[in-house]
Amino acid sequence: AQSVSQHNHHVILSEAASLELGCNYSYGGTVNLFWYVQYPGQHLQLLLKYFSGDPLVKGIKGFEAEFIKSKFSFNLRKPSVQWSDTAEYFCALRGGSNYKLTFGKGTLLTVNP
Amino acid sequence: KAGVTQTPRYLIKTRGQQVTLSCSPISGHRSVSWYQQTPGQGLQFLFEYFSETQRNKGNFPGRFSGRQFSNSRSEMNVSTLELGDSALYLCASSELGTFGNEQFFGPGTRLTVL
Numbered sequence: 491a492q493s494v495s496q497h498n499h500h501v502i503l504s505e506a507a508s509l510e511l512g513c514n515y516s517y518g519g520t521v522n523l524f525w526y527v528q529y530p531g532q533h534l535q536l537l538l539k540y541f542s543g544d545p546l547v548k549g550i551k552g553f554e555a556e557f558i559k560s561k562f563s564f565n566l567r568k569p570s571v572q573w574s575d576t577a578e579y580f581c582a583l584r585g586g587s588n589y590k591l592t593f594g595k596g597t598l599l600t601v602n603p
Numbered sequence: 604k605a606g607v608t609q610t611p612r613y614l615i616k617t618r619g620q621q622v623t624l625s626c627s628p629i630s631g632h633r634s635v636s637w638y639q640q641t642p643g644q645g646l647q648f649l650f651e652y653f654s655e656t657q658r659n660k661g662n663f664p665g666r667f668s669g670r671q672f673s674n675s676r677s678e679m680n681v682s683t684l685e686l687g688d689s690a691l692y693l694c695a696s697s698e699l700g701t702f703g704n705e706q707f708f709g710p711g712t713r714l715t716v717l
Contacts, residue, residue: 526708534693534708580646589659590636591695591706593646 492517492585496594511566513581522584523564607709621682628696635677640691
């Protein structure tokens with residue numbers, strides 16, 4: 491079985507603060523990892539993805555994530571958040587030969603201007 | 604290219620009824636997946652289709668079913684609706700459905716069961 495846990499349910503930051511959202515997964519084999527974002531009133535969009543190779547992946551809008559295999563983690567980071575980053579963020583896993591994505595419960599990020 | 608489209612966008616049904624939701628993938632995409640999103644359970648995988656074949660199924664009762672047509676369009680059906688089926692149902696498509704392919708999500712169908 492595969493599972494994903496996101497540590498923070500709701501994070502509140504001020505503009506220009508740095509962001510790190512935690513994501514841990516459980517799966518014993520090869521994984522593909524994703525971060526999706528859902529802006530208010532919009533559908534899920536892919537921020538970034540990790541398949542193999544460089545464990546530090548860069549995505550859109552200045553986001554990056556680091557895959558640490560020994561910690562089963564894939565944390566999302568952004569050095570300086572903006573008000574427009576207010577959204578819900580989902581970490582997702584595809585493990586082994588599964589075709590499905592397993593999502594974490596999501597982290598709601600509120601950025602105050 | 605047009606994105607993933609889902610119809611209808613909103614639906615209100617009563618307990619015991621059945622419902623059919625439709626998804627049109629991005630042109631050229633052959634894999635379609637369905638997810639249920641609720642505040643309590645988050646996003647949960649329902650099933651995935653590729654070239655009209657169901658390849659994966661999540662842990663949902665048999666009341667939830669789906670199919671895919673030769674043009675890759677997909678439908679999901681929920682029979683004997685229960686209050687707990689109220690949710691946002693999301694469809695996602697990907698080009699080949701292989702492990703590395705990105706899934707593109709539609710806006711969802713908001714189902715309310717009264």
